[in-house]
Amino acid sequence: MNKATLDNNKNKIVNAWKKDTKTLWIFSGLWLFLISFIAFIANLGSIGLMDKTEPMFVEAARQMVITGDWVTPYWNGETRFDKPPLTYWLVGLSFQIFGINEWGARVPSALAAIAVVFLGFYTLKKFGFSRAKETSHTPTKLWVSAWIGAAIIALNPFWIAWGRTGVSDMFLSSGIALALLSFFLGYGYSETSSKSYFGLSISRWWYIGYWVFMALGVLAKGPVALVLPGLTVIVFLVYVGRFIEVVKETPWLLGIGSFLLISVPWFVLVTLEHGQEYINTFFGLHNVQRFTSVVSRHPGAWYYYFPVIMVGLLPWSIYLPLAIAKLKVWQRQQWVNSSRTTHLGIFCLCWFLVVLIFFSSSVTKLAGYVLPLMPSAAIIIALFWSEQVETKSEESSGVWSFLFLLSGIANIGILLGLGIASFSSYQLIGEDAMMPQFKELLQASNLAVKGGIIWSSAAFSCLLFLFFRHYRRWLWVANLLGFLAFFSWVGLPVAKIVDNQRQLPLRELSTIVKTERQPEERLAFLGFMRPTLVFYTQDVVDSVTEADIDNGPALDYFQQTDSRDTVLIISEQKYLSKLGLDKSDYSLIKQEGVYKLIRVSKQTVVDRYKNR
Numbered sequence: 144m145n146k147a148t149l150d151n152n153k154n155k156i157v158n159a160w161k162k163d164t165k166t167l168w169i170f171s172g173l174w175l176f177l178i179s180f181i182a183f184i185a186n187l188g189s190i191g192l193m194d195k196t197e198p199m200f201v202e203a204a205r206q207m208v209i210t211g212d213w214v215t216p217y218w219n220g221e222t223r224f225d226k227p228p229l230t231y232w233l234v235g236l237s238f239q240i241f242g243i244n245e246w247g248a249r250v251p252s253a254l255a256a257i258a259v260v261f262l263g264f265y266t267l268k269k270f271g272f273s274r275a276k277e278t279s280h281t282p283t284k285l286w287v288s289a290w291i292g293a294a295i296i297a298l299n300p301f302w303i304a305w306g307r308t309g310v311s312d313m314f315l316s317s318g319i320a321l322a323l324l325s326f327f328l329g330y331g332y333s334e335t336s337s338k339s340y341f342g343l344s345i346s347r348w349w350y351i352g353y354w355v356f357m358a359l360g361v362l363a364k365g366p367v368a369l370v371l372p373g374l375t376v377i378v379f380l381v382y383v384g385r386f387i388e389v390v391k392e393t394p395w396l397l398g399i400g401s402f403l404l405i406s407v408p409w410f411v412l413v414t415l416e417h418g419q420e421y422i423n424t425f426f427g428l429h430n431v432q433r434f435t436s437v438v439s440r441h442p443g444a445w446y447y448y449f450p451v452i453m454v455g456l457l458p459w460s461i462y463l464p465l466a467i468a469k470l471k472v473w474q475r476q477q478w479v480n481s482s483r484t485t486h487l488g489i490f491c492l493c494w495f496l497v498v499l500i501f502f503s504s505s506v507t508k509l510a511g512y513v514l515p516l517m518p519s520a521a522i523i524i525a526l527f528w529s530e531q532v533e534t535k536s537e538e539s540s541g542v543w544s545f546l547f548l549l550s551g552i553a554n555i556g557i558l559l560g561l562g563i564a565s566f567s568s569y570q571l572i573g574e575d576a577m578m579p580q581f582k583e584l585l586q587a588s589n590l591a592v593k594g595g596i597i598w599s600s601a602a603f604s605c606l607l608f609l610f611f612r613h614y615r616r617w618l619w620v621a622n623l624l625g626f627l628a629f630f631s632w633v634g635l636p637v638a639k640i641v642d643n644q645r646q647l648p649l650r651e652l653s654t655i656v657k658t659e660r661q662p663e664e665r666l667a668f669l670g671f672m673r674p675t676l677v678f679y680t681q682d683v684v685d686s687v688t689e690a691d692i693d694n695g696p697a698l699d700y701f702q703q704t705d706s707r708d709t710v711l712i713i714s715e716q717k718y719l720s721k722l723g724l725d726k727s728d729y730s731l732i733k734q735e736g737v738y739k740l741i742r743v744s745k746q747t748v749v750d751r752y753k754n755r
Contacts, residue, residue, distance in 0.1 A: 168285055171264070175293055179260055181627060182297040183253035183306045184301065186635050190642035191650050191675065193308070198674040201248040201309045204234035208243070214412050219674075220683040224421050228409055229362035230311040248309040255317035256297070256306030259518055262324045264293040267522065270331045271529060272485040289530050289621060292525030296518050298626050301455035305514055311364050316515040317444030318360025319498075321374045323519075325352035333392055347394045354398035369402075371498055371515060379493040383486060384479040434473040447508045454705065455510070456517060458561075458601075459524050459620045461554050465546050466527035467492060488526045491653055494519040514556035531616040551609045551618055555602050558625065562598035565591050565633075576715075576737055578644035585640060594633040601625025620675060648674060648736030653679030655733050655740060664707045667700070669714035669722070676713065685713050692721045700746040710748075712741050723751035 192198040203216040203223050216223045216231050233251035241247035274537040296302060305313045329349030338345045355374070360368025380386040413421050454461045470488045478489055498516035502508070531547070564571060568591040569634070569697075572582055585591055590729030604621035608614045653676055656666060668676055669692070676684045691697040701710070712719075712729075715737050719729075728751060729743035 144723075156490070159596075160332065171268075171286070174290055175261060175264060178294055178297045178627075179257045182260075182303050183256050183632055185631070186639075187249050187253060187307060188244060190638055191646045192248065192678060193642075193672045194649075194675050197248075197309050197673075198678040200226075200230050200311065202674070202678040203610045204231040204238065204248070204309075205243055205681070207231050207235045208238050214409065214416060219677045222417065222420070224413075224417070226311045226364055227362045228413075229314055229350050229359060230309070233314070234309055241632075249307055249438040251617065252309055252313040253458075255313050255627045256302055259302075259317050259320045259324075260297045262321055263296045263518055263522060264289045265327060266324050266410065266487065267292040267525060269328070270484050270487045271526060272487065284529055284533050288525055288529035291528050291532075292522050294623055295521035295525050298623065298630070299456045299459060299517065299521065301511075301514055301517050303630070305511065312511045312514055314363035315360050316517070317369055318356050318363055318368050319371055320367075320518040321335055321492055322353050322360065323375060323490075324355035325349045326372070326376055327487060329353065329484050330389065330486070330490075331586055333389075343394070343397075346392070347397075350393050351397050354402040354701050355405060358402045361406045362409065371501060374501070375490075375494045375497045378497055379486075380488050381490065382475065382478070382493065385483075391703045410494045413466055445503055447512050448503055451510045452499075452513060452516070452520065454522055455513070456524075458554065458557060458626060459521065459619075461477040461557055462524050462527060462550050463520055465550050466523045468521070468546070469527055469530070469543070487525060491522045491526075495523065509722055513606055528616075531619075547615070548609070551605065551615065554618060554622070555605045555609065558598050558602035558605060558621075560624060562595045563603060565594035565598055568594075578641065579737065581640065581644050584644070588621050588636065588640065590633050590640075594629055597625055597628045597633065601628075644736070648738050649673055649675050649713075650679050652733060652738055652740045656682075656711060656713075659732055659740075659742075660711060661707060661709070664709060664711060666711045666713070669712055669718040673713075689718065689721070697722065698749065698752055701752070704746075708745055709742050710745055712743060714741075715739070721755075722748055723755040724748065725751075 175697045184553045192201055199218050203218045206217045207213050210217070213228070213232065213235070216228060230251075233340065234248055237251050268285050268289040271285045271292065276598060304314065329352070329583070331350060332344075332346040340348060343351075345367065353376075356370050357369050360372075377386070380389050418488045421579055452463075470492055472489065472492060478486065495516045498513060498519075502512040505512070513620040569586055572585070575581060578660055601624065602627075605618055608618045608621060618632040660666060665685055666676075666680065666682065667687050669687050671690060672684075672686040672688070685700065687697050691700070711732075716739065719739070719741070723746075724743065728747050732742060734740070
């Protein structure tokens, strides 16, 4: 088939698309459903809650459901003021609909992640132009931008991981993303649409949505959900020289009123009920101190997040530097003089940089902190790829063509590296006392071999696309299919094996505790606390850490006289030995994996501890 025939066929397809947008919307709906289902819904409740953070959020939500107190979050018999209540409310509501189970705990996060995928698609469909001075485009370009963008937002390790976990991170990140996308839709529609609904223009409704989603983000994790979108919008408007005109067209009264109405009441109620205790814990420890000092032993260098982003956005991240460079941010005047409809790329770059710089400035660093910038990076990459799809091979030349070639070679190298790592995983995986049979089970499942074949095939496909110059613009397809195949056929089954090894023993012992525990008998966990025990036993679990055993507080715990003379203990053998206990000192009720469930006299523990 010659080039003329290819161009003729392409023109026929384009003309058909012009006449049949209904089919395009149907295809888009099916596409969004497919990628969302695979990424966030498939096997969502098939594994148990994961220590340590997830069961703390989920148990606090369960407590709200069973106590009817929707103001004060409780976990393990104590108030939990780490985060505002949105996560607890949504998970609690889900429990009332779906029952108290893993599916109910995670489906709110999944829906929040999906909402960003859908709104990202819609934004790209309306304003997915990749250049400042884009005066013409084929009818397929915006559709291609939207399809690729939705796929990249959904199908990356970070968005999937937190979209399948019942914690506050996805609600914060989705709140920020939905707020910023809403702002840009309001910004773009101000120039392109005069439609009104209920007395307000469509642009003003989207501007109000910006404030509403920021309020939800504040209810998810605090003031950062106001700070980051606010800084992003200010930086963007100053850069494009439209600060004053947007200030004039923004419905401030309705926007701020909506924000205050949604976000403030709970903070007032919880402060009235708990006063200084709440203020010190939430605003002091979990906001100010996390930014100004190292909390929970999570330091990091200024460049900490660069490798985090590259790994969290695989396999797409290899094109992020080139995609950012293609925006030509140094040509500010060109952006200032261009239409608002072409500004999505530079807006997402401001979003990306604000989040990156903000959290890089924080002393406490965690990988999940940069989750809010992932949709912006995905959109930047999608704009880059939509331009490649629309660019004819003979138009691609010079330094950009060379840089694209280098990125493609790096893409192949990363895919090959993933394939080699997968084939070699039996040798690369170290021994883990928590998962003693993991390597054997992984080898027996042949999942590592499947993963190696998938990534190697994707690398070979990329090589073919790169070799034939006319098809280089389809490199993204190899990444997409490779990621989909690996996640569906390898990632999900491996997660099940990990769960069976690491978490299932604790769930099984929790079930036994419910039948074995005697009235007023305390349950203690020795070692590094496993919060899943609290959720699955649905009771208070005392924590006796290794430091408590070494430094003396453990003795005080076992000398308490406010309960039965015996105590149930879940622990690994090494911690029992640290207490000085022999097998003859306690009754072994059940052992699952590395954990033992025992009943022991508190006096016996005290005697053995003193004579260690």
